[in-house]
Amino acid sequence: MKKVSVETLKPGVKLAKPVINDSGMIIIGEGTVLSDVHIERLHNMSINTVFIEGTAGPAKSKDELLAELDARFKKTGEEPYMPILKRILREQIEGMSV
Amino acid sequence: MDIRDLRSQIEKIDTLPTIPGVLRKLLAVIERPKVSISEIGGFISNDPVLTSRVLKVVNSPIYGFPGRISSLNQALILLGLNVVRGMLLGVSVFEAMQKTMIGLWEHSLGCAIASRIIAKRKGVKEPEEVSVAALLHDIGKVVLGLKFPEEYRQIMTDAENEGNFIFESEKKILNINHADAGGWIAKKWNFPMNLVEPIEYHHKPHLSRMVPMQTAIVHFADILTRAKGFGFAGDYFVPAVHPSVWQLLDLSEDDLKEIVSEFEDALGQAGDFMFSDE
Numbered sequence: 001m002k003k004v005s006v007e008t009l010k011p012g013v014k015l016a017k018p019v020i021n022d023s024g025m026i027i028i029g030e031g032t033v034l035s036d037v038h039i040e041r042l043h044n045m046s047i048n049t050v051f052i053e054g055t056a057g058p059a060k061s062k063d064e065l066l067a068e069l070d071a072r073f074k075k076t077g078e079e080p081y082m083p084i085l086k087r088i089l090r091e092q093i094e095g096m097s098v
Numbered sequence: 099m100d101i102r103d104l105r106s107q108i109e110k111i112d113t114l115p116t117i118p119g120v121l122r123k124l125l126a127v128i129e130r131p132k133v134s135i136s137e138i139g140g141f142i143s144n145d146p147v148l149t150s151r152v153l154k155v156v157n158s159p160i161y162g163f164p165g166r167i168s169s170l171n172q173a174l175i176l177l178g179l180n181v182v183r184g185m186l187l188g189v190s191v192f193e194a195m196q197k198t199m200i201g202l203w204e205h206s207l208g209c210a211i212a213s214r215i216i217a218k219r220k221g222v223k224e225p226e227e228v229s230v231a232a233l234l235h236d237i238g239k240v241v242l243g244l245k246f247p248e249e250y251r252q253i254m255t256d257a258e259n260e261g262n263f264i265f266e267s268e269k270k271i272l273n274i275n276h277a278d279a280g281g282w283i284a285k286k287w288n289f290p291m292n293l294v295e296p297i298e299y300h301h302k303p304h305l306s307r308m309v310p311m312q313t314a315i316v317h318f319a320d321i322l323t324r325a326k327g328f329g330f331a332g333d334y335f336v337p338a339v340h341p342s343v344w345q346l347l348d349l350s351e352d353d354l355k356e357i358v359s360e361f362e363d364a365l366g367q368a369g370d371f372m373f374s375d376e
Contacts, residue, residue, distance in 0.1 A: 072336050079338035088354050
């Protein structure tokens with residue numbers, strides 16, 4: 001599942017989560033294949049993003065992946081053994097063919 | 099709330115009106131200590147969605163069986179009663195997982211895959227049982243999310259805003275964490291100890307008495323899955339490896355490199371494993 005802006009929605013994509021309005025009402029149910037009419041309604045109701053099925057968008061660069069790795073290890077990167085694990089993961093990212 | 103009150107409330111989870119119908123029916127079957135594999139088979143085959151999910155899980159990188167398993171009976175025989183009971187619970191809480199925490203299913207799946215890889219390397223006799231324990235290790239998050247939806251949203255916001263681990267925010271707001279809740283419910287459901295202990299002690303692996311190796315594997319698989327950034331378990335940080343686990347697993351740096359690389363390959367195949375084509 002991925003979160004996408006309503007601006008970029010095309011008819012035919014399938015909702016991975018229901019669209020819910022401010023008062024908690026389900027506007028369009030989970031699993032609905034969106035039509036032009038649905039997308040128009042989302043625009044009119046000023047809903048900005050929805051969750052649709054499919055895997056993550058464009059691949060990330062190695063630098064982004066390494067920065068994310070650093071962020072994940074922020075709390076425990078200095079604890080015993082953690083530097084070894086982090087180094088192995090860093091080497092794996094660096095060795096990836098992108 | 100007093101811990102005993104919390105425990106008894108959580109143990110009554112199957113009476114919640116919000117619990118999915120299939121899960122309620124399933125619990126009535128799997129809670130019975132003497133349920134047979136043919137009764138479970140009958141239950142699954144009455145439900146086409148469940149049957150298709152079971153076959154998907156059996157053929158997923160969680161187990162890594164060579165070739166395709168296309169019949170339910172074959173799957174039941176291959177996996178055995180304990181694994182099937184646990185796996186059924188896993189696939190039945192899939193929706194609840196997605197609802198509680200987007201990404202928790204992927205996190206659980208990642209842990210199950212990593213556990214299988216490590217268990218095989220350590221020569222554990224029933225690697226599938228370790229995988230299923232890993233698939234369910236965060237069941238307590240689902241239970242807390244179902245039982246205390248408002249508090250759980252607050253917990254997730256707190257973890258995000260304060261930069262806490264999710265279990266720290268759980269403890270702060272509910273006075274227990276998901277491992278406590280998971281352990282209680284797994285015992286209530288008559289799960290065997292090789293499932294209960296990894297669920298209950300995946301953050302305190304040194305306390306596991308009956309199955310320390312299995313618990314250590316799930317603890318480490320959880321960390322590895324977070325370190326890879328696969329899925330979402332409620333916070334963005336990698337917890338530290340418990341020193342007892344490092345000693346018990348006794349993996350060399352080369353072992354670790356091979357595990358990480360095998361894990362990467364398996365995750366690549368797992369990418370679209372989301373029950374999306376139902």
